[in-house]
Amino acid sequence: MASVVSTASRKVFSNATSRLSLLTSVSSREKSSNEGKRRRDLINHSRVRGIDILRNPKLNKGTAFTVKERQLMGIHGLIPPVVRTMEEQTVRVLTNFRKRSSDLDRFIYLISLQDRNERLFYKVLSENVEDMMPIVYTPTVGQACEHYGIVFRRPRGLFISINDRGHIYDILCNWPERNVKAIVVTDGERILGLGDLGVYGMGIPVGKLSLYTALGGIHPAKCLPILLDVGTNNKKLHSDPLYIGRQENRVTGPEYDDFVDEFMHAVQRRYGSTCLIQFEDFGNHNAFRFLEKYRNKFCTFNDDIQGTAAVAAAGVFASLRITKKKLIDNVFLFQGAGEANIGIAQLLSLAMQEEGATEAEAISKIWMVDSRGLLTKERPSGGISGHKADFAKDFKHMNNLEEIVEELKPSAIIGAAAVAGAFTEKVIKSMGKYNERPIIFALSNPTSKAECSAEDAYTLTEGRCVFASGSPFPSFTINGKTLYPGQGNNAYIFPGVALGVITCGVRHVPDLLFLRAAQRLAELVTDEHLAEGRVYPPLSDIQEVSLNIAVDLAEYCYTNGLASAYPEPDDKEEYVKSFMYTSEYEIFEPETWEWPDKA
Numbered sequence: 235m236a237s238v239v240s241t242a243s244r245k246v247f248s249n250a251t252s253r254l255s256l257l258t259s260v261s262s263r264e265k266s267s268n269e270g271k272r273r274r275d276l277i278n279h280s281r282v283r284g285i286d287i288l289r290n291p292k293l294n295k296g297t298a299f300t301v302k303e304r305q306l307m308g309i310h311g312l313i314p315p316v317v318r319t320m321e322e323q324t325v326r327v328l329t330n331f332r333k334r335s336s337d338l339d340r341f342i343y344l345i346s347l348q349d350r351n352e353r354l355f356y357k358v359l360s361e362n363v364e365d366m367m368p369i370v371y372t373p374t375v376g377q378a379c380e381h382y383g384i385v386f387r388r389p390r391g392l393f394i395s396i397n398d399r400g401h402i403y404d405i406l407c408n409w410p411e412r413n414v415k416a417i418v419v420t421d422g423e424r425i426l427g428l429g430d431l432g433v434y435g436m437g438i439p440v441g442k443l444s445l446y447t448a449l450g451g452i453h454p455a456k457c458l459p460i461l462l463d464v465g466t467n468n469k470k471l472h473s474d475p476l477y478i479g480r481q482e483n484r485v486t487g488p489e490y491d492d493f494v495d496e497f498m499h500a501v502q503r504r505y506g507s508t509c510l511i512q513f514e515d516f517g518n519h520n521a522f523r524f525l526e527k528y529r530n531k532f533c534t535f536n537d538d539i540q541g542t543a544a545v546a547a548a549g550v551f552a553s554l555r556i557t558k559k560k561l562i563d564n565v566f567l568f569q570g571a572g573e574a575n576i577g578i579a580q581l582l583s584l585a586m587q588e589e590g591a592t593e594a595e596a597i598s599k600i601w602m603v604d605s606r607g608l609l610t611k612e613r614p615s616g617g618i619s620g621h622k623a624d625f626a627k628d629f630k631h632m633n634n635l636e637e638i639v640e641e642l643k644p645s646a647i648i649g650a651a652a653v654a655g656a657f658t659e660k661v662i663k664s665m666g667k668y669n670e671r672p673i674i675f676a677l678s679n680p681t682s683k684a685e686c687s688a689e690d691a692y693t694l695t696e697g698r699c700v701f702a703s704g705s706p707f708p709s710f711t712i713n714g715k716t717l718y719p720g721q722g723n724n725a726y727i728f729p730g731v732a733l734g735v736i737t738c739g740v741r742h743v744p745d746l747l748f749l750r751a752a753q754r755l756a757e758l759v760t761d762e763h764l765a766e767g768r769v770y771p772p773l774s775d776i777q778e779v780s781l782n783i784a785v786d787l788a789e790y791c792y793t794n795g796l797a798s799a800y801p802e803p804d805d806k807e808e809y810v811k812s813f814m815y816t817s818e819y820e821i822f823e824p825e826t827w828e829w830p831d832k833a
C-alpha cells in the first residue's frame with residue numbers, strides 16, 4: 235500500500251513539477267519579491283527527491299515536513315511520524331545547545347545543525363545573537379580554529395591550494411552555487427590574535443559568512459568561504475598528524491602574489507565585477523599590499539583594516555557624547571601599529587579632516603606604539619615603514635607604555651596588537667588620573683588576547699572609563715551601577731556594509747563608505763545606552779543596525795555614483811529588504827498538488 239502511495243505521489247509530483255517549470259519566466263517585478271524567489275527555489279529543488287532531500291541542509295526541514303510534503307517528496311517514513319513546527323524544533327535546539335558542557339561543544343553542535351538544517355540554524359542564530367554569536371564567532375571560533383583538525387567534520391567552502399595554480403577558475407566552477415555575491419577569503423596567516431593557523435583558519439571565513447546571513451540577511455547561497463592554502467610557518471602544524479593542509483612553509487614572493495592575483499581574476503570571471511571579496515586575517519604586510527593593489531580594480535575590502543576601523547571610530551564618536559569633547563580635541567594613543575590600529579588611525583584622521591582639520595593637525599593628535607616603542611622619526615630601533623611612517627612624530631624615543639601614557643596624557647587609548655594585559659594597572663590608572671572620562675578600548679581578539687578586562691578598566695578608574703573590547707565581556711557593577719562594556723567588533727559593520735554594497739551593485743568600496751557606516755552606527759547609540767556605559771547598540775539589535783547601515787549606504791551610493799544596480803529604487807529600505815533572506819521554511823506543496831487517491 236505504502237509503495238503504491240509513493241509511486242502515485244511521485245507521478246503527481248513530476249506532473250506538478252512540469253507544470254511548475256512553465257513558471258520559469260517570472261516577471262522582473264516578481265523576481266524581486268519573496269513569492270518569486272520561493273517559486274524559483276521550488277523549481278530548482280524539485281529535481282531532488284527522497285532521502286537526498288533529508289541529506290540536503292538547504293532543503294531539509296526534519297520533523298517539520300508536513301504529511302503532504304513527505305508523501306509528495308518520497309520521504310514518508312524516513313522521519314518520525316510527528317510533525318513539528320519550527321518553533322518546537324527551536325526549543326529542542328536550544329535545550330541541546332545549553333546542555334553541552336563547553337563552548338567548543340556548543341560550536342560543534344551548531345555547525346552540525348548548519349550541516350543538517352540550514353534554515354533552522356539561521357533561525358536560532360538570528361533569534362539568539364547574544365548567546366550564540368560568541369560561539370560561532372569570536373571568541374569560541376578562535377578555539378575551534380586552534381583545534382580544527384579535531385573539530386573538522388564536513389568541509390564547508392572552497393579550499394584552494396598553491397598547487398592548484400592555473401586551475402583556480404575550474405575549482406570555482408566546482409562550487410554548486412552560481413550566483414555568489416560575497417566571498418570571505420583568508421590565507422590563515424594571522425587568525426584573530428592567534429597567529430598563523432594555516433588551513434585551520436577556515437573557521438573564520440565560515441563564521442564571518444554565517445554572520446553575513448544571520449546579521450545582514452544575505453542569502454547563504456550567495457556566500458562563499460574560501461581558504462587559500464600556501465602552507466604555514468607554524469612549525470607545530472608541520473608535525474600535527476590531524477592537520478588538513480600543506481605541511482610546508484608558506485610560499486611567498488612573486489609565486490604567492492601571482493596565486494592571489496589568479497584567484498582575484500578567477501572570481502571576477504566566474505561571478506562578475508560586483509561580487510564582493512572580503513579579505514580576512516591575512517598577515518599584516520599582505521593585508522595592506524592587497525588592499526592597495528585591488529581596492530580600485532575589484533569590489534573588495536579588508537575587514538581587519540577597514541571594518542575594525544569603522545567599528546572603533548563609531549565607538550569613539552559615541553564616546554564623545556559622554557566625554558563632551560570634539561574629535562580634534564582628543565589625543566589618541568594606539569598600542570600596536572598593525573592592520574586594525576593603522577586602519578582606525580587613518581579613519582579617525584579622515585573624520586577629523588571632514589570636520590575641518592588639516593591632515594597635519596589630524597595626524598598630530600594620533601600617536602602609535604609598536605613592538606619597538608613609540609613611532610618617532612629618528613627611532614634608533616628602526617622598523618618604521620609604509621603606513622606607520624605617516625604617524626611617526628618628531629619626539630624623543632620611548633618604549634615603555636606606562637611611561638608613554640604618563641608623558642603624552644592621552645584622552646583615549648586603543649589596543650589591537652594581541653598583547654594580552656598590555657594595559658597594566660599603571661596604564662589604566664594614569665588614564666584615570668588625566669581624564670575625567672578616559673576612553674579605553676581593548677580590541678584584541680579573542681578574549682584571551684585582550685589588553686585588559688572590562689572589570690580591570692572599570693575598577694581601576696572608579697567606574698569612570700568608557701570601555702569597549704573586541705570580544706565580549708560580561709557587564710560589571712560598580713558603586714551600585716551596572717555598566718555594559720561595548721563589544722567593538724567589526725560584526726557591527728561588515729554585515730551591513732556588505733548588504734549595502736551587494737544590493738546596490740557597488741564596484742569599489744571607498745573608505746568614505748566605512749566612515750559613513752561608522753557615523754550611522756554611532757547615531758544608533760541612544761542616550762539610554764550611553765548612560766549604561768554602552769558605546770554600541772546592544773547585540774540583540776545588531777540585525778536592525780545592519781539594515782540601517784545598508785539602507786544608509788544605499789542612499790549614499792546612489793547619490794554619489796557608486797551604485798550600478800539600475801533603475802534607482804525610490805524606497806531604498808524596501809529595496810534592500812527585498813533581497814533579504816528569511817529563515818522561515820519553504821513550503822514544498824505546489825498549489826496544484828492533490829492527494830494521490832483523488833488524482
Ligand SMILES: O=C([O-])CC(=O)C(=O)O
Nearest residue numbers: 372426427538679723724
Ligand atoms: O573576527 C573578529 O572577531 C574580529 C576580527 O576580524 C579579528 O580579530 O581578526
Ligand SMILES: [Mg+2]
Nearest residue numbers: 426514515538
Ligand atoms: Mg579578522
